[in-house]
Amino acid sequence: MKARVYVTLKPSVFDPQGHVVAEALVTLGYQDVKDVRQGKFFEVELADADPATAKARVTEMADKLLANPVIESYRVEVLQ
Amino acid sequence: MKFSVVVFPGSNSDYDAFYAASRVVGEQAELVWHKDTDLKGADAVILPGGFAHGDYLRTGAIARFSPIMAAVKSFADRGGPVLGICNGFQVLLEAGLLPGAMVRNDRIKFVSKIVPVRVEQTDTPFTAACASKQVLNLPIAHGEGNYYAPPDQLDAIEKNRQVIFRYTDPAGEVGADWNPNGSLNSIAGICNRQRNVVGLMPHPERASELALGSADGRVVLASVVKALAEGALRHA
Numbered sequence: 001m002k003a004r005v006y007v008t009l010k011p012s013v014f015d016p017q018g019h020v021v022a023e024a025l026v027t028l029g030y031q032d033v034k035d036v037r038q039g040k041f042f043e044v045e046l047a048d049a050d051p052a053t054a055k056a057r058v059t060e061m062a063d064k065l066l067a068n069p070v071i072e073s074y075r076v077e078v079l080q
Numbered sequence: 081m082k083f084s085v086v087v088f089p090g091s092n093s094d095y096d097a098f099y100a101a102s103r104v105v106g107e108q109a110e111l112v113w114h115k116d117t118d119l120k121g122a123d124a125v126i127l128p129g130g131f132a133h134g135d136y137l138r139t140g141a142i143a144r145f146s147p148i149m150a151a152v153k154s155f156a157d158r159g160g161p162v163l164g165i166c167n168g169f170q171v172l173l174e175a176g177l178l179p180g181a182m183v184r185n186d187r188i189k190f191v192s193k194i195v196p197v198r199v200e201q202t203d204t205p206f207t208a209a210c211a212s213k214q215v216l217n218l219p220i221a222h223g224e225g226n227y228y229a230p231p232d233q234l235d236a237i238e239k240n241r242q243v244i245f246r247y248t249d250p251a252g253e254v255g256a257d258w259n260p261n262g263s264l265n266s267i268a269g270i271c272n273r274q275r276n277v278v279g280l281m282p283h284p285e286r287a288s289e290l291a292l293g294s295a296d297g298r299v300v301l302a303s304v305v306k307a308l309a310e311g312a313l314r315h316a
Contacts, residue, residue: 009183013228016184016262065145068138068174070181071228 001048003058004077007067008039042066051078081308082108083301084122086152086168088143089114093129093165093285100285101126105301114146124161124205124304125152127168129221129283139182139224140170149175161205161304162277166222169269169279178272178279179237180229186262190223194294195260197268197282198248201241204271205307206278206300215252216296218282220260220268225281227263227270234264245269245280 009015015037022036044061046054055078067074083101087094094111101109110120114132119125132143143149149171156162156177164172172178185191197218199210210216229237237243245268249258259266261281269280284297 012230013183014186014262016186016188016226020188065137065141068141068181070173070230071183 001046001054002079003044003046003054004079005042005044005058005062005066006039006075006077007042007062007072008037008074009071010073013071040066051080054078081123081305082110082121083124083126083304084110084112084119085126085128086148087111087113087128088130088132088146088171090132090134091128091130091167093167093283096283097126097128097165097285100288100298101301104288104298105305107301107305112148114143114148117147117151119148119151119155122155122160123308124163125155126285127152127162127164127171128285129166129168132167132171135167135224138174139167140172140174143167143171144175153177156272156277159274159276161307163206163300163304164277164279165283165285166220166225166281169281170224172277172279177277178270179233179242180227180270182224183226183228184224185222185226185260190221191225191260192219192221193260194219194287195282196248196250196252196258197245197280198252198254200243200246201271204244204275204278205304207244207303208307208310209299209303213252214299215248215250216282216284216299217287217294218284218297219286219293220282222261222281225261225263227261227267227281229264237270238265240273242270242273242275243267244271244278245282
């Protein structure tokens, strides 16, 4: 089974990369772009387990390694 | 005394630190592989600059799990002096031995130049031989040196005098124009609550002889020699 983890900088942390991407989009003519926040996406392949257990496991992984809780938040999705 | 310099796969300032400790400061030094589990009788530990484990995931994020880090943590817990330089600072942040985190430089540039850095506190093993508010010219070379801590944590760090180095102008005045990476409060280096673990983005070991453009960094490693000789530190 698979799980997806989305990691993003917390709203209070300035995202220099996202800011540059937003500026580039405006330069390309997308004047309606107000801001971009860049993050990370992980697809984790796991041994089969019940979804609740899998979600708990992957959440633990995100907390320990995939995200740095000082600056980042994360969201975990388990795919059936 | 003896310095142990930890070598991670991707460290690139390990020999610089080894050279500065042994040839410039004139003490014993040994390189310790990250898969080792003991620090070879170190009196002080240096986590050097570089790109440990390729900086994959986040700077320092994988290095934190290297086997040697358990020994570094217990050495630090016993009060042993630990210095993290550049990538070594990032490893100490990820390992939770120092508070806060690094984000990408605010101007998205890898910055490599010599900058003025003011010594804020002299009661750490790595600043014991410095004068208060002394300005050191030290090279920086990093893409992720933009220091961040949540507001309450930043307040605590300032209140506890844990800011050890700050980016300033050559006269020692803080200013936005002299902050090379966007670090909060122009922070270039900090220590832990116990003051024995210090991390900084500038490279004192690369500024230890005049031939390198500045010898100002020598005092950082010389400080720990002085601190140990004075018995200011209790560990082992």
